[in-house]
Amino acid sequence: MTSARLGTAALLGAAMLLASPVAPAETVLTVASGSQDAGQLDPHVSTKSQDKIVFAMMFNGLVRFPPGSMNPGELEPDLAESWTSSPDGLVWTFKLREGVQFHGGYGEVTAEDVVFSLTRAGNPEVSAVSSDYDSFESVEALDSDTVRITLSKPVPSLLGLVANYHGGNVVSKQAVEEMGEGFRLNPIGTGPFAFVGYESGQSVQLAANDAYFRGRPAIDAVNFLYVPSNAARELAFLNGELDLALGVRQERWVNRMRNEPGVIVDVFGPxxxxxxxxxxxxxxxxxxxxxxxxxxxxxxxxxxxxxxxxxxxxxxxxxxxxxxxxxxxxxxxxxxxxxxxxxxxxxxxxxxxxxxxxxxxxxxxxxxxxxxxxxxxxxxxxxxxxxxxxxxxxxxxxxxxxxxxxxxxxxxxxxxxxxxxxxxxxxxxxxxxxxxxxxxxxxxxxxxxxxxxxxxxxxxxxxxxxxxxxxxxxxxxxxxxxxxQVWARREALDYGFDLKAAISVSPLITEQATLTQ
Amino acid sequence: MTAPTLDTAPDTGRGTGAPRFLADLLRVFNANKLSWLGLVLFVGLCLAAVFAPLLATHDPIDQSILYRLRPPSDSHWLGTDSYGRDVFSRILYGARISLIIGLASIALGLVVGGALGILAGYRGGWVDQAIMRVMDVLLSFPTLIMGLLVVAMLGASMLNLIIAIAFTVVPKFARIARAPTIAVRERDYIEACRALGYSDLRIMVVHILPNVLGEILVLASLWTATAIRIEASLSFIGLGVAPPTPTWGGMIREGFEYILDAPWLSIYPGLAVLLLVFSLNLLGDGLRDAIDPKLRE
The missing domain is CATH 3.10.105.10 (Dipeptide-binding Protein; Domain 3)
Known part of the structure; x- marks a missing residue:
């Protein structure tokens, strides 16, 4: 671990450091995107690529694209463990996975949260993607872990609308109601990483979600930096200050980086x-x-x-x-x-x-x-x-x-x-x-x-x-x-799956990702 | 500009009048050979800018994607950029933008700032207080920040860049013009002018301006270098003249994205900025010596 990375770790775990005199050896993944700043850290509000990568780490949908794929035919259970649909495709019933906890002590995910999230995603006053949900006639909680969606007319891919993407991301009802506008500065989801902090124009910090339902992530924290200059990002990456960085979508850049030792360039969809x-x-x-x-x-x-x-x-x-x-x-x-x-x-x-x-x-x-x-x-x-x-x-x-x-x-x-x-x-x-x-x-x-x-x-x-x-x-x-999409990573970072495509248009960091020091 | 004899005669402190100034200039330039280097470089760059269409080997905005990012060669003396445009030709045309913005903004700043300074110095009292306090406020902003502010408000275009940079130098010119005006104001010949019933405007323009112009011009030459650097800086952070117009700052910025692949994209326009700023500084030093009474005789 370089001193710069130690510094980042110290920053992230400031509270922890204060509590214990000896800093635990944290695995901190340092990522840099190419934007100047975050858009709005609310998955129903922002559809910008610099935010999607963070949302993908923080939120879940009822169903999800398997990591590494964005084929709508391969959608698999996420917060929902099973679902059924009526023969005419108009009524869909989802059974929620039990015991999934929101970040920050906001409690267990209930059908109420899902109803709230999907309703919010369809509300044009809040959501940037509300028109996707025009065909939703009703979303109801049948009991605490059953959600029923009734459509006014069939849609091309209902599962796509409840997947871990844009409006399908499930937010905590309690958190949104308590924080109001402040939610976008303190988003609460269920994903493998939880929001820790945001510095305007600088970074978003995430920490491993100990209670993640697929298991605690191997990486302890993610420091997500905004580095708009390609050259600055590349230099930082080659200096070992970054583990994963947005690349330059140019052939000669890809070829040059692939010649660097210990560097892997991922070229993937969409x-x-x-x-x-x-x-x-x-x-x-x-x-x-x-x-x-x-x-x-x-x-x-x-x-x-x-x-x-x-x-x-x-x-x-x-x-x-x-x-x-x-x-x-x-x-x-x-x-x-x-x-x-x-x-x-x-x-x-x-x-x-x-x-x-x-x-x-x-x-x-x-x-x-x-x-x-x-x-x-x-x-x-x-x-x-x-x-x-x-x-x-x-x-x-x-x-x-x-x-x-x-x-x-x-x-x-x-x-x-x-x-x-x-x-x-x-x-x-x-x-x-x-x-x-x-x-x-x-x-x-x-x-x-x-x-x-x-x-x-x-x-x-x-x-x-x-x-x-x-x-x-x-x-x-x-x-x-x-x-x-072109991203460069250090060999030390292993996604834990084969990255062919990502609906978040950036590498997906899940609980499976490992970073060897 | 020739001043009436009545004005120059009582003035014993410093030399005015064009012939005297030119003679001083020649003498100091000869004493300080670097001034000649500055002059030659500056005139050379100006000529290159004026005759860019004749000197350029290629159209500066014509792309040829197949020949992108080529290193310097016989056909492209300074290589090609990421769009296959000729870097040499772009630098020549870029000199026009740098010089036009540098000179025009300083000229504008000089006229406005000089006028305000002379007015403040000549009138004194509340006019002086009002003008100079506003200038003080403007001076409290760092030059680049001020330029940024104005460009951000007006939008990036050549005219707006000129206005923005002029805005940053107006208070400096006002200060420089005010001090000698106060000194000149007390002279007997100005008193005589008043007694003759000359208007304030006539006194300021015809009898005071020639006596303070020398000092203002020296600083103008030094600040032109600053203006060119500000233009390059604003272009570098993306607030310059819009593409595809070549500007040195813009070229350095675009080249920056390929600095590891194709360093020539940034190095040559960077050298061009360096040469122009260097020449203006040498020139300005020489001019300053020429009017400095301590260096006389």
């Missing part, structure tokens, strides 16, 4: 789809010829070459590869500069036009955006970039302030979530039910809605395929490429 959304309500993007011209101007080949083929793949459809319901059978707009210029001329812009776009300082979006900017410049579209801090970017694009939005996201791997959040008229930004529909698209509402409650899987897939084709015909957005 692929985050980078899509250029075009606000079709503002001039000149309201002209479909202009949007087509932009689609033709962009070169996926160049973007993939820019990022590196081993960490990225091109995408053609508005729904990411591998999602249930994805299809690549959509109208295509091959890279064609002359064609783009001709379309612009036809639309009345023979000399192109200027456009302002807001973009984050974070390199994972800023860098490809600069490639996009250059590709558009080649057809005469001058994009003026307004580079702002990452959370300002998120706020401003949701206020509908940017005509072009380059957005990267991984969602629950069913076509419905992506289509609903990005392309359903209900999700249009700057409206009461807003999610992330930056393009103001509404052309596939009927198909998206119909598919959600379509019981026949084939019919459902056909509806989703039609929706994707319609979106591409209308060119609401240009799907560009998918970027896989």
């Amino acid at each position: 692929g985050e789809l980078r899509t250029l959304h075009m606000n079709r309500m503002v001039e000149p993007l309201n002209d479909i010829r202009v949007r087509r011209a932009i689609a033709h101007a962009l070169s996926r080949e160049e973007l993939v070459a820019f990022v590196g083929a081993s960490v990225t793949q091109p995408s053609l459809s508005p729904v990411p590869n591998g999602y249930l319901g994805h299809t690549a059978e959509v109208p295509l707009y091959p890279h064609d500069i002359d064609g783009a210029k001709a379309l612009l001329a036809e639309a009345g812009y023979p000399d192109g036009f200027g456009l302002r776009a807001i973009i984050t300082q974070r390199t994972s979006l800023l860098d490809p955006m600069q490639v996009v900017q250059e590709q558009l410049r080649r057809v005469g579209i001058a994009v003026e970039l307004d580079v702002v801090e990452h959370s300002t970017f998120h706020a401003q694009i949701r206020d509908d302030l940017s005509a072009l939005v380059l957005y990267g996201a991984a969602r629950f791997p069913v076509a419905d979530t992506y289509l609903t959040q990005f392309y359903h008229s209900r999700s249009i930004v700057n409206t009461p039910t807003a999610v992330t529909n930056f393009s103001h698209c509404s052309v596939a509402d009927a198909e998206i809605d119909a598919a959600r409650s379509e019981p026949d899987p084939e019919q459902q897939a056909a509806l989703w395929a039609t929706a994707q084709a319609k979106l591409m015909t209308e060119v609401c957005a240009v799907p560009l490429f998918e970027q896989l």
Whole structure:
């Protein structure tokens, strides 16, 4: 243990140190993400990637993705030990595991907590993902360990909505009611690690949950740092100050780090789809010829070459590869500069036009955006970039302030979530039910809605395929490429499972993880 | 600018008037050869910036992804950046931004600050108190913090950067202009001007300004170096001119992400900042010596 790590341990266990003169040899896992700060430490409020990694350590759902997988077909019991559903798929009954304790002495998990959590996740005043729960007619506690969910219409994946992801995370009712707004500064869950402290812009500290129902974690504490600079993070990692760090999603970085002794680079799913959304309500993007011209101007080949083929793949459809319901059978707009210029001329812009776009300082979006900017410049579209801090970017694009939005996201791997959040008229930004529909698209509402409650899987897939084709015909957005997750860890850290994918878009640290000194 | 004889005649303390100043300059520059180095470097960098379109080997914003992160070579003298853009050409064009922002912000600061300082010194009384206390408050902020504050409020653009940096130097210029104004104000020739019924504005602009300008200009040259560093610092923390416009600070910042892969991305623009700041400091030292009465005769 280096002195820096000892220092961290001392900081974390300050109370413990005060109580006993000799510090126990703690195993502290030091992790660094690439964001400047936490978003909001409430799993129903924040959907930001820097928070998901922490939520995944602190919370459980009724069911969970097995560690290392994000296949919706493999969901397994978590807080629920078993469940049944009615033949029409409208009534689901979950039996809770007994004796699961909340962190911080908030008592045993009861059906009341689950009812409270799911109701809260569906409440648009609190939750960022409330629209996912629109089909919930009621959530009731039949007794202290039985929960019944009644749906008004079938949903594509009910289990996905009660899994350890976003709104499915179960929070302590008592803690939320007692703390109110303060909950996001002191979140209480049931996961392998419990919240200890948060320092703005610095770190979140977690400690092993001694009472975790799958057994006490082998790692005693997690110090989760916010280190926005790639170079600083890399140096700290190579100096041994970090055990696990967000990498740079670039091929040459991956290759270079893999040559370092004692370093393992994990490249895993999900692929985050980078899509250029075009606000079709503002001039000149309201002209479909202009949007087509932009689609033709962009070169996926160049973007993939820019990022590196081993960490990225091109995408053609508005729904990411591998999602249930994805299809690549959509109208295509091959890279064609002359064609783009001709379309612009036809639309009345023979000399192109200027456009302002807001973009984050974070390199994972800023860098490809600069490639996009250059590709558009080649057809005469001058994009003026307004580079702002990452959370300002998120706020401003949701206020509908940017005509072009380059957005990267991984969602629950069913076509419905992506289509609903990005392309359903209900999700249009700057409206009461807003999610992330930056393009103001509404052309596939009927198909998206119909598919959600379509019981026949084939019919459902056909509806989703039609929706994707319609979106591409209308060119609401240009799907560009998918970027896989890249994290580096020291050999000493073993996850305890094979990391192929993680719904939390970051390595999952569970009770199985070990860190040899 | 030539001052009326009435003004220069009674002034015995320090040399004014362009020929005298130039003569001093020449003499001190000759005594301090480093000043010549500063001048040559500065003029050279200015010429490079002005003739960037002729000197640049490539379009500074044209990307060629296939040639990204290439080390210095015959075709790309200082290598290429992460987008395959030519670093040499970007540094040349970046010099324009650095110089424009450096010079324009100092000019703006000089005009506003100098005017406030002369007004405060000439009028005295409550005008002096009001102006100088506000300046004191502004001076209490560290320069970079002040620049950050203004850019954060106005948003990052070239004009706003100029305003922000000018804002940080206004109180400094006001102080520098005020002190000699107070001294000059008491001179007989100013008294004579008043007796002749000249307006305050005319006295300040025509009869006081030439006598304090020398000192202000020396500090302007030194502070231009500071302004260029502030611009680079603000660009480095992402509050500079928006991409793809090349700026030295922005280039250092972008290169920083690849510092272990491609150190040339940050080193060369860093050297450019160093050279320009160095040249302005040498130049400023020479100018200061030229007007320092202790170094005369």
